Amino acid sequence: MDQLPEGVPPFIHISQNELFGLKRKKLKEEDIAICECVYDETNPESACGERCLNVLTSTECTDGYCPCRQHCRNQKFQKCEYARTKLFKTEGRGWGLLADENIKAGQFVIEYCGEIISSAEAEKRSQAYETLGLKDAYIISLNANCFIDATRKGSLARFINHSCQPNCETRKWTVLGETRVGIFAKKDISVGNELAYDYNFEWYGGATVRCLCGAANCSLFLGAKSHGFQEYNHVWEDGDDRYTVEKIPLYDSAEDEQFSSYGTSPSERELAAGGEIHWLGLFERKNKANADLNSVYDEIRPIIEKHEGDSQDSVPTSVAMKWIDATCAKYKADFNFHFSIIKNVMCPSILAENEAKLSPGDGQNETK
Numbered sequence: 001m002d003q004l005p006e007g008v009p010p011f012i013h014i015s016q017n018e019l020f021g022l023k024r025k026k027l028k029e030e031d032i033a034i035c036e037c038v039y040d041e042t043n044p045e046s047a048c049g050e051r052c053l054n055v056l057t058s059t060e061c062t063d064g065y066c067p068c069r070q071h072c073r074n075q076k077f078q079k080c081e082y083a084r085t086k087l088f089k090t091e092g093r094g095w096g097l098l099a100d101e102n103i104k105a106g107q108f109v110i111e112y113c114g115e116i117i118s119s120a121e122a123e124k125r126s127q128a129y130e131t132l133g134l135k136d137a138y139i140i141s142l143n144a145n146c147f148i149d150a151t152r153k154g155s156l157a158r159f160i161n162h163s164c165q166p167n168c169e170t171r172k173w174t175v176l177g178e179t180r181v182g183i184f185a186k187k188d189i190s191v192g193n194e195l196a197y198d199y200n201f202e203w204y205g206g207a208t209v210r211c212l213c214g215a216a217n218c219s220l221f222l223g224a225k226s227h228g229f230q231e232y233n234h235v236w237e238d239g240d241d242r243y244t245v246e247k248i249p250l251y252d253s254a255e256d257e258q259f260s261s262y263g264t265s266p267s268e269r270e271l272a273a274g275g276e277i278h279w280l281g282l283f284e285r286k287n288k289a290n291a292d293l294n295s296v297y298d299e300i301r302p303i304i305e306k307h308e309g310d311s312q313d314s315v316p317t318s319v320a321m322k323w324i325d326a327t328c329a330k331y332k333a334d335f336n337f338h339f340s341i342i343k344n345v346m347c348p349s350i351l352a353e354n355e356a357k358l359s360p361g362d363g364q365n366e367t368k
């Protein structure tokens, strides 16, 4: 491996997974998968290519057992046949990895190496890293019982960032009887382009991190679909600062008096206070917010139904956010409307005065 650029936080580079507290299973001879490829000297591509039985089942050939012997082309994990890549500093997403040569669709890019740990250890580590305040998380799932942690030890794959519109994907391969994770190109990638895959389902970051991938279909949060250990570890971001749930700065309503924050425009505050705008406007807003909520529900219903059919226990974050936004807008409009009515009942003189100021002689605006 070339030397790392200056400023990259230290880690131990490995090109083979290391088992942590787990025993390596010995590969039995009867478990070795042997393909039926026949090597043709005039055609090097004949050795364990796309049609090799092992390649078709995402299994690497075993040295000494492949009929194509030294010509076998299906030992890429074992021989570290990676694409040329380069580390670079991104904006806002830490370090990233880019293609240092043109990469073809389907090509094996690099193995995601790290320490293989149990799920109990993964949960423990994930929380410990969070407590230590580590900004970047490197734990991904390997199978139902094991995880790969590339925090302390890993390959350059640990630097590949997430994208909601990725040019790479993870694939699991069986290599000498063990499952390993490779990053593969989903499409042709030109030299100089950043490599990225979708962290959903595989990534166990331990915290909810806002996604900065910039894709049009961005799902807003990293690993939005992975459940992992996130329940106890939600993190709130504010600029460069990240807070765990218990450390989120408390809301100070005084700040809202000076600055108009998202969703609380001055006109809305005036409306709520029964100020310059007629309460009929509030009634219209209330109806609009209700109609918006219904239309959002119509839009997301197919996703929810599909989701229930797949028996997953949470919908994608982007869908949930849309629903929450519309519901909050509805409650807010309801509250503003009812508050203005109460205010009208309690202090009718103030409202009448305001209405008179707003539209002198306009009979339409009279409170009925």
Ligand SMILES: C[S@@+](CC[C@H](N)C(=O)[O-])C[C@H]1O[C@@H](n2cnc3c(N)ncnc32)[C@H](O)[C@@H]1O
Pocket (backbone or CB within 6 Å): 092, 093, 094, 095, 096, 135, 136, 137, 138, 158, 159, 160, 161, 162, 163, 205, 209, 210, 211, 212, 213, 222
């Ligand atoms: C596996 S590491 C990737 C390498 C990392 N950027 C670094 O500097 O070491 C995952 C971490 O990178 C950051 N990251 C990756 N993709 C991101 C994205 N799309 N938006 C924001 N942060 C991202 C997050 O901090 C995440 O915990």
Ligand SMILES: [Zn+2]
Pocket (backbone or CB within 6 Å): 035, 036, 037, 047, 048, 049, 052, 053, 054, 055, 061, 068, 074
């Ligand atoms: Zn073969």
Ligand SMILES: [Zn+2]
Pocket (backbone or CB within 6 Å): 035, 037, 047, 048, 061, 062, 066, 067, 068, 072, 073, 074
């Ligand atoms: Zn082979």
Ligand SMILES: [Zn+2]
Pocket (backbone or CB within 6 Å): 163, 164, 165, 211, 212, 213, 214, 215, 217, 218, 219, 220, 221
């Ligand atoms: Zn995104």
